[in-house]
Amino acid sequence: MQLLQSVARVAAFLGLARRQFEADSSVFKDPETGLTFASYHSDRGITFRVAIPDPVPDNKIFDTVLQIVSPHDVGWAGWAWGGHMTYNPLAVAWANGTNNVVLSSRIAYGYFSPPENPESKYTVLKTGTHINATHWQITAKCTGCSRWGDDDMGYTELDPQYQSTMAFAYANTPVDTPADEASTFGIHDSLGHPIYDLAVAKNADFAAKVAAL
Known part of the structure; x- marks a missing residue:
């Protein structure tokens, strides 16, 4: 466990260091949402997209919106807010089939299939x-x-004053039970x-805009 915590801290440090580089993201104004x-x-x-409120509260605790657009032949697409796996x-x-998309909240403690994460709750928006x-x-x-x-490990937060290193992953092989969020x-x-x-x-009026979706 101590080794995994050390790896996570090093990964987080490297993520912070990369904030000094030019961003890979671009602005996208979604006509649908x-x-x-x-x-x-x-x-x-x-495609991986992130939206946040404006203004951001001082305590950095706020809702976010994640949008993923993927070709059908991708088995699953993953996203990490902290820029690393653990x-x-x-x-x-x-x-899941031809008329349903599943999103599962996870957290990884090692390099194996990550369990569900009760600390982060996703609400799928019908629009989008x-x-x-x-x-x-x-x-x-x-x-x-x-x-x-x-x-014990300290806290990490998103701060729009700085560039943020995120992470994505994908597999061509489907999940084991597509109908099961877990x-x-x-x-x-x-x-x-x-x-x-x-x-x-x-996004100004972020909460109201998201609630309407």
Whole structure:
């Protein structure tokens, strides 16, 4: 356990260090939801978007919105708010058949299928979640994804004053039980660590806009 905690701390430090580099994300104004996102398009054709409120409270505890757009031939797509796999809020999404998209809140304590995370709750938004002939898309509000940690390991928070290193992963193999939000799944085929400029993802009247979706 101490080794895993040390790895998590080093990963978090490296993530903070990368804030000095140019952001990989770009601004995306979504005509469907009306939200403005910081957006990144991966080499696998998966798009990961983040929206946050404006203003952000001083305690850095606020809801966020995550939007993932993925080709059908991706088995699952994963997201890490802390820029690394362990000890931060994760989201794993996949298509269940031709008319449903599943999003599962997870947290990893090691390099195995991560269990569900009760500290971060996702609410799937009807507007912005759908499937067509080539892609699936999910849009969800997260409560508990802007600040995480504990008294032993310390706390990490999203701060739009600085660039933030996020992380994504994906697998070509589907999850074991697509209808089950708690399904297990195999290891990813690839991953990445894009740098996001969350300053461009701010949305005035955020709570009201999200509630209308």
